[in-house]
Amino acid sequence: xxxxxxxxQTIFRDSVARFVAEEYPFDRRQALVAExxxxxxxxxxxxxxxxxxxxTLPEDYGGLGGTPVEGMLLxxxxxxxxxxxxxxxxxxLGANAILHGGSEDQKRTLLPQVAEGRLKLAxxxxxxxxxxxxxxxxxxxxxxKSGYRIDGHKGVVFHAASADRIVVSARTAGDSRDxxxxxxxxxxxxxxxxxxxxxxxxxxxxxxxxxFDGVRVGAEDRLGEPGTEGSALxxxxxxxxxxxxxxxxEATGAMWAVYEQTLTYLKTREQFGRTLGSFQALxxxxxxxxxxxxxxxxxxxxxxxxxxxxxAVVRGRAAASAKYEVGRNARDVGQEGVQxxxxxGMTFDLPIxxxxxxxxxxxxxxxxxxxxxxxxxHLSS
Amino acid sequence: MExxxxxxxxxxxxxxxxxxxxxxxxxxxxxxRHEGEIExxxxxxWLRMLYEKGGWSAPGWSRELGGPGWTYEQQYVxxxxxxxxxxxxxPLFGAGMIGPAIIEFGSRALQEQFxxxxxxxxxxxxxxxxxxxxxxxxxxxxxxxxxxxxxYVLNGTKMWTSDGHHADWMFGLFRxxxxxKKQHGITVLLVDMRTPGIELRPILTFxxxxxxxxxxxxxxxxxxxxRLGEEHLGWTVAKYILGLERFGTAEVSRxxxxxxxxxxxxxxxxxxxxxxxxxxxxxDAITEVELExxxxxxxxxxxxxxxxxxxxxxxxxxMLKIRGTEVQQRITELTAEALGYYSQPFVPEQLAEGxxxxxxxxxxxxxxxRSYFNMRKTSIYSGSNEIQKNIIAKAVLGL
Ligand SMILES: Cc1cc2nc3c(=O)[nH]c(=O)nc-3n(C[C@H](O)[C@H](O)[C@H](O)COP(=O)(O)OP(=O)(O)OC[C@H]3O[C@@H](n4cnc5c(N)ncnc54)[C@H](O)[C@@H]3O)c2cc1C
Numbered sequence: 001x002x003x004x005x006x007x008x009q010t011i012f013r014d015s016v017a018r019f020v021a022e023e024y025p026f027d028r029r030q031a032l033v034a035e036x037x038x039x040x041x042x043x044x045x046x047x048x049x050x051x052x053x054x055x056t057l058p059e060d061y062g063g064l065g066g067t068p069v070e071g072m073l074l075x076x077x078x079x080x081x082x083x084x085x086x087x088x089x090x091x092x093l094g095a096n097a098i099l100h101g102g103s104e105d106q107k108r109t110l111l112p113q114v115a116e117g118r119l120k121l122a123x124x125x126x127x128x129x130x131x132x133x134x135x136x137x138x139x140x141x142x143x144x145k146s147g148y149r150i151d152g153h154k155g156v157v158f159h160a161a162s163a164d165r166i167v168v169s170a171r172t173a174g175d176s177r178d179x180x181x182x183x184x185x186x187x188x189x190x191x192x193x194x195x196x197x198x199x200x201x202x203x204x205x206x207x208x209x210x211x212f213d214g215v216r217v218g219a220e221d222r223l224g225e226p227g228t229e230g231s232a233l234x235x236x237x238x239x240x241x242x243x244x245x246x247x248x249x250e251a252t253g254a255m256w257a258v259y260e261q262t263l264t265y266l267k268t269r270e271q272f273g274r275t276l277g278s279f280q281a282l283x284x285x286x287x288x289x290x291x292x293x294x295x296x297x298x299x300x301x302x303x304x305x306x307x308x309x310x311x312a313v314v315r316g317r318a319a320a321s322a323k324y325e326v327g328r329n330a331r332d333v334g335q336e337g338v339q340x341x342x343x344x345g346m347t348f349d350l351p352i353x354x355x356x357x358x359x360x361x362x363x364x365x366x367x368x369x370x371x372x373x374x375x376x377x378h379l380s381s
Numbered sequence: 382m383e384x385x386x387x388x389x390x391x392x393x394x395x396x397x398x399x400x401x402x403x404x405x406x407x408x409x410x411x412x413x414r415h416e417g418e419i420e421x422x423x424x425x426x427w428l429r430m431l432y433e434k435g436g437w438s439a440p441g442w443s444r445e446l447g448g449p450g451w452t453y454e455q456q457y458v459x460x461x462x463x464x465x466x467x468x469x470x471x472p473l474f475g476a477g478m479i480g481p482a483i484i485e486f487g488s489r490a491l492q493e494q495f496x497x498x499x500x501x502x503x504x505x506x507x508x509x510x511x512x513x514x515x516x517x518x519x520x521x522x523x524x525x526x527x528x529x530x531x532x533y534v535l536n537g538t539k540m541w542t543s544d545g546h547h548a549d550w551m552f553g554l555f556r557x558x559x560x561x562k563k564q565h566g567i568t569v570l571l572v573d574m575r576t577p578g579i580e581l582r583p584i585l586t587f588x589x590x591x592x593x594x595x596x597x598x599x600x601x602x603x604x605x606x607x608r609l610g611e612e613h614l615g616w617t618v619a620k621y622i623l624g625l626e627r628f629g630t631a632e633v634s635r636x637x638x639x640x641x642x643x644x645x646x647x648x649x650x651x652x653x654x655x656x657x658x659x660x661x662x663x664x665d666a667i668t669e670v671e672l673e674x675x676x677x678x679x680x681x682x683x684x685x686x687x688x689x690x691x692x693x694x695x696x697x698x699x700m701l702k703i704r705g706t707e708v709q710q711r712i713t714e715l716t717a718e719a720l721g722y723y724s725q726p727f728v729p730e731q732l733a734e735g736x737x738x739x740x741x742x743x744x745x746x747x748x749x750x751r752s753y754f755n756m757r758k759t760s761i762y763s764g765s766n767e768i769q770k771n772i773i774a775k776a777v778l779g780l
Pocket of ligand 1: 279281344346508514516540541543
């Protein structure tokens with residue numbers, strides 16, 4: 001066993017940390033998320049130049065062939081700096097859908113464009129009625145002479161407004177909760193019949209309601225080799241586990257930032273003629289915060305290091321347990337950060353409340369802790 | 382022992398229910414149903430309506446003072462029925478806090494100037510206690526009031542002046558003497574918010590709302606006649622006002638209303654092909670908080686209507702604040718959780734009347750997460766929950 005980073009990984013992490021410190025200070029972040037599109041296009045080009053978009057993609061498809069650890073390091077630093085960008089939507093969700101669900105041809109055409117920062121993606125998998133159930137897909141894709149016609153409603157699709165193409169789950173067969181019969185399609189963001197309602201999210205991110213009304217795609221726009229129609233659920237599950245790994249790392253980065261900022265505050269703020277940190281009641285609370293950060297960090301490794309195992313059950317259990325543990329601990333740490341700051345923790349101008357918002361949004365993405373607890377039980381029985 | 386209300390309280394209950402049903406404006410109820418509050422001109426209108434019902438704007442006041450002359454139990458029923466029927470709160474700063482203090486400590490001139498106006502809801506107040514460096518340690522406050530002839534001259538800054546941007550007057554604590562114990566040398570002044578030299582800077586809360594402010598005083602002149610109580614002995618007045626916060630600190634009825642809304646949301650929200658309310662785990666979470674709330678409700682009633690009545694209540698009141706805010710926070714958190722992905726959109730505008738775009742997600746998507754975030758304040762303000770525990774440890778447990 002060895003839980004230390006390689007030299008290249010350390011350099012990689014430090015370069016992300018430097019970017020966040022130098023180019024993404026909190027006030028800049030606040031200015032960016034307040035305006036459309038919610039991020040800086042120049043930053044996105046930097047991500048591409050620095051190889052961050054390519055980091056986790058295989059070399060065969062224009063990537064740098066990194067392991068999930070690189071993705072984890074990136075997400076952790078993004079979490080620390082509350083970095084909002086289409087990274088999760090494009091690289092973690094979109095590119096993984098193509099990588100794990102696409103045909104050889106689709107991978108060769110599309111993934112290098114992602115790596116170079118020329119193609120932004122979104123992944124439309126959730127629907128108003130589906131909550132966190134990935135098999136609950138009511139959107140339909142009906143076969144036509146030369147392709148498919150898609151109808152349905154996809155909800156809270158992250159960063160759809162900046163996407164060039166959207167990966168959409170739709171049913172080619174079966175009832176709305178059938179595990180079989182789901183396929184993935186690549187839909188042009190400007191396709192006719194696709195109506196989008198874009199909005200900001202609580203944490204300064206971006207999402208959309210997408211309504212498909214007779215959107216037509218070609219047969220070649222279905223992800224996968226010929227003959228794989230209707231078998232996309234395992235692909236979706238795998239993609240979502242990648243997303244879980246990413247947001248768990250991000251949440252943990254946010255937790256460490258809350259821990260550090262709160263600790264500094266307790267050491268400097270004085271009431272009753274002494275620092276807050278000298279009150280034993282608060283020392284114990286802060287020790288709890290610290291322990292929760294360490295436990296969450298461990299679970300980030302759990303999911304990251306099991307992302308590429310072939311057994312979907314093993315991977316799923318790692319993802320479910322991490323999402324549960326990180327989620328619960330992150331919520332506690334986020335709330336304590338606000339509470340221990342006192343009134344100033346409630347203000348818009350301090351990052352501390354924004355960490356709680358991001359953590360809360362992460363908890364309600366890809367299955368909340370309650371959902372993951374149940375999922376873990378199912379996968380273990 | 383008797384767990385039922387007295388007949389006169391039951392009668393009042395019916396009257397208030399009818400009032401809420403027939404007279405409280407729909408837009409006020411709408412704000413409450415969205416876990417919001419009314420403010421500014423709406424608060425004035427609300428106070429005027431209550432006043433015209435027979436002094437309901439000052440539920441704790443006697444008939445002689447123009448109030449309804451209710452028993453404690455009736456006051457309790459009043460607060461409760463307003464909450465359960467989606468009516469706004471009665472603004473607390475005026476008739477609930479500074480009014481009684483003026484009755485207790487005010488000169489005749491102050492009483493004549495302020496009491497009728499408070500009763501009629503003509504004045505909105507704000508509370509100027511906290512400062513950037515004096516929060517939990519309130520008595521260390523430093524905003525100074527220096528005597529200059531028949532005026533005090535104020536300099537310094539107050540932090541967290543809630544509703545300051547709507548208020549006509551502030552009741553504040555100011556430092557008139559720094560030579561002794563920190564509790565000595567504090568003076569209560571009533572400050573006209575239009576006085577030259579006062580400047581307000583909005584403080585936004587992280588949920589995005591504007592409810593509080595920082596107030597700057599630059600040579601602000603306040604007539605000596607606006608002093609409440611003795612010079613330097615304002616801490617006594619402040620403690621008196623603190624002791625008035627008996628009714629409703631636990632927000633039990635407000636929480637019951639929020640809980641009822643949460644249950645409706647859980648009935649409406651889809652989950653696993655059915656409804657969220659059928660998810661045993663989520664249903665358990667709702668029931669747990671419901672029972673915690675019931676225990677809190679009875680504890681509040683027991684404290685209020687035990688031997689000696691509300692006047693006999695001491696530091697145990699701190700417990701009501703702690704548990705009350707915890708339950709409130711839990712309910713709003715569960716409400717956000719109930720919405721799943723639809724807790725994420727930030728679309729407060731879709732709650733406004735006359736909004737004519739298609740809303741994103743179900744209606745609660747417009748407020749659920751925001752109200753969860755905003756409610757984090759309740760364990761911080763009015764004496765943080767940590768400070769309340771310190772009080773219980775010392776005054777109740779004798780530690
Ligand atoms: C939204 C909002 C509205 C407000 N409205 C008003 C208003 O209208 N008027 C007004 O005067 N004030 C108002 N306040 C101020 C509020 O009363 C203070 O925030 C509160 O008293 C805490 O003080 P502080 O913010 O300085 O935190 P601090 O006192 O710095 O406390 C920071 C943390 O340390 C803890 N702590 C401090 N001392 C101890 C101790 N001895 N033992 C254990 N823990 C301790 C606190 O509980 C808190 O968790 C408002 C605050 C907020 C957030």
